[in-house]
Amino acid sequence: xxxxxxxxxxxxxxxxxYELKKRLREIMxxxxxxxxxxxxxxLARLERDGLVEAVMLDAVDHSSPSIxxxxxxxxxxAAFRAGRLRSVRGSRNKKVYAISPAGRxxxxxxxxxxxxxxxxxxxxxxFCRWTxxxxxxxxxxxxxxxxxxxxxxxxxxxxxxxxxxxxYVRSLMEHHTESTERDIAWIDRxxxxxxxxxxxxxxxxxxxxxESQTIGGKP
Amino acid sequence: xxxxxxxxxxxxxxxxxYELKKRLREIMxxxxxxxxxxxxxxLARLERDGLVEAVMLDAVDHSSPSIxxxxxxxxxxAAFRAGRLRSVRGSRNKKVYAISPAGRxxxxxxxxxxxxxxxxxxxxxxFCRWTxxxxxxxxxxxxxxxxxxxxxxxxxxxxxxxxxxxxYVRSLMEHHTESTERDIAWIDRxxxxxxxxxxxxxxxxxxxxxESQTIGGKP
DNA sequence: GTCATCATGTAAGCCGTTACATGATTGC
DNA sequence: GCAATCATGTAACGGCTTACATGATGAC
Numbered sequence: 001x002x003x004x005x006x007x008x009x010x011x012x013x014x015x016x017x018y019e020l021k022k023r024l025r026e027i028m029x030x031x032x033x034x035x036x037x038x039x040x041x042x043l044a045r046l047e048r049d050g051l052v053e054a055v056m057l058d059a060v061d062h063s064s065p066s067i068x069x070x071x072x073x074x075x076x077x078a079a080f081r082a083g084r085l086r087s088v089r090g091s092r093n094k095k096v097y098a099i100s101p102a103g104r105x106x107x108x109x110x111x112x113x114x115x116x117x118x119x120x121x122x123x124x125x126x127f128c129r130w131t132x133x134x135x136x137x138x139x140x141x142x143x144x145x146x147x148x149x150x151x152x153x154x155x156x157x158x159x160x161x162x163x164x165x166x167x168y169v170r171s172l173m174e175h176h177t178e179s180t181e182r183d184i185a186w187i188d189r190x191x192x193x194x195x196x197x198x199x200x201x202x203x204x205x206x207x208x209x210x211e212s213q214t215i216g217g218k219p
Numbered sequence: 220x221x222x223x224x225x226x227x228x229x230x231x232x233x234x235x236x237y238e239l240k241k242r243l244r245e246i247m248x249x250x251x252x253x254x255x256x257x258x259x260x261x262l263a264r265l266e267r268d269g270l271v272e273a274v275m276l277d278a279v280d281h282s283s284p285s286i287x288x289x290x291x292x293x294x295x296x297a298a299f300r301a302g303r304l305r306s307v308r309g310s311r312n313k314k315v316y317a318i319s320p321a322g323r324x325x326x327x328x329x330x331x332x333x334x335x336x337x338x339x340x341x342x343x344x345x346f347c348r349w350t351x352x353x354x355x356x357x358x359x360x361x362x363x364x365x366x367x368x369x370x371x372x373x374x375x376x377x378x379x380x381x382x383x384x385x386x387y388v389r390s391l392m393e394h395h396t397e398s399t400e401r402d403i404a405w406i407d408r409x410x411x412x413x414x415x416x417x418x419x420x421x422x423x424x425x426x427x428x429x430e431s432q433t434i435g436g437k438p
Numbered sequence: 439g440t441c442a443t444c445a446t447g448t449a450a451g452c453c454g455t456t457a458c459a460t461g462a463t464t465g466c
Numbered sequence: 467g468c469a470a471t472c473a474t475g476t477a478a479c480g481g482c483t484t485a486c487a488t489g490a491t492g493a494c
Contacts, residue, residue: 001481001482002481002482012383013383016445016446017445017446017447018444018445018446019444019445026376026379026380027376027388027391027392029369029372029373029395030368030369030372031337031338031369034482034483035482035483035484036445036446036447037447037448037449037482037483037484037485038481038482038483040446040447040448041447041448042481044447093444093445093446093489093490094444094445094446095445095446118250119250122391125387125390125391126387126388126391127387128387129385129386129387149249150248150249150250153248153249154248157245157246160245161245164231164232166348167348168344168345168346168347168348169246169345171344171405171409172246172341172344172345173246175402175405176248178401179398179401179402182397182398182401183394183398186390186394190390220453220454221453221454235473235474236473236474236475237472237473237474238473253454253455254454254455254456255473255474255475256454256455256456256457256475256476256477257453257454257455259474259475259476260475260476263475312461312462312472312473312474313472313473313474314473314474
């Protein structure tokens with residue numbers, strides 16, 4: 001999960017740990033954000049595995065400002081090498097990470113991997129622009145199916161426990177049901193957008209669209 | 220968290236582990252439910268701490284069908300002792316748990332405790348009928364405040380990252396914002412219901428209602 | 439000069455999951 | 467008799483949080 005988040009953010013720009021954490025809060029919300037205690041070890045592990053590369057920025061000899069280097073660094077690190085950015089705020093002792101080709105491949109795997117959906121869907125969606133269109137569609141449809149399941153199970157629970165449940169539980173369940181319906185509608189909009197964006201030629205080997213399966217208004 | 224769920228469910232009726240797990244799925248949804256691997260140890264711990272009491276039902280000598288016993292057991296166990304329920308489905312080797320007075324007190328503490336809101340709000344709400352009305356109101360208002368925070372932080376993120384974020388992240392953030400607005404409206408309905416239910420006399424020492432703080436339609 | 443923020447890490451421990459092990463009961 | 471479900475547990479392991487430890491920089 002943390003790998004997904006880190007690789008996804010580094011796909012867009014090179015970042016150091018502290019900034020990474022701020023971005024993490026932005027996209028994951030204050031709740032369910034990660035702490036430094038897990039972020040830094042994760043970065044170390046990703047570096048060890050060759051999925052990210054780190055450049056230490058400290059009191060640098062910024063001689064030769066235009067080295068091509070390995071070519072995999074861009075964004076902040078490149079800007080730094082180019083001579084800009086040094087005064088932005090204490091550019092000492094910051095370890096700027098960049099995603100490697102292997103890291104990009106891993107990100108693709110993580111987004112395509114169906115296990116750990118549910119928990120990580122939001123993150124996968126946030127970074128799905130780095131995957132192929134068909135992976136995106138699959139992700140969205142898998143999510144839709146899960147939500148439909150969740151919805152019907154929720155309704156079943158309300159019926160099954162109708163005598164037992166008090167007004168608080170009832171309100172909770174009803175609210176949850178409505179939220180899930182809205183989530184499904186949202187996913188449907190994303191799916192529709194995805195289909196119109198994709199080249200129409202690819203439509204034939206994508207199979208017929210899922211049965212429209214009305215999710216219904218308030219019962 | 221698991222303590223909260225277990226004590227809450229046992230407040231309503233005596234249950235054995237397996238049934239407890241099913242109820243857990245009902246109220247917490249299929250996602251974020253607990254597994255046997257954590258449920259059974261938790262039950263053992265709660266029993267050790269005197270928060271629940273267990274009655275083993277196995278191939279029983281059900282002599283003397285009307286013992287008063289300790290008096291703390293009710294529901295399924297009582298029904299069993301009364302001679303009903305034995306044929307409902309293999310009543311052998313089931314360990315039926317009942318909440319103790321200490322357990323009820325602990326449940327009250329867990330619901331009132333502000334830490335671990337966010338993660339456990341739904342569970343707290345589900346079982347808040349076992350607490351005092353003022354605890355319920357405090358819980359709801361704490362939640363409302365958290366959601367308002369979340370909302371404003373979300374909006375700030377959208378503005379702050381407006382250039383950086385792609386359409387997937389944008390859609391995610393907008394959907395999240397809308398969901399949060401709906402959550403707040405829902406909480407407001409619960410708060411309103413709570414206030415009208417509470418005896419009007421108590422209104423004076425509850426302080427003035429929170430500033431109405433419009434959460435706004437689509438910006 | 440001191441405080442808030444930026445910045446990076448380590449260590450202990452909680453909480454929960456997965457996988458394993460076992461056995462009774464019911465329906466076919 | 468065999469599979470599915472009911473029912474209870476244990477053991478290993480993983481991921482993330484909390485708390486701790488450290489130090490630079492910038493604002494006032």
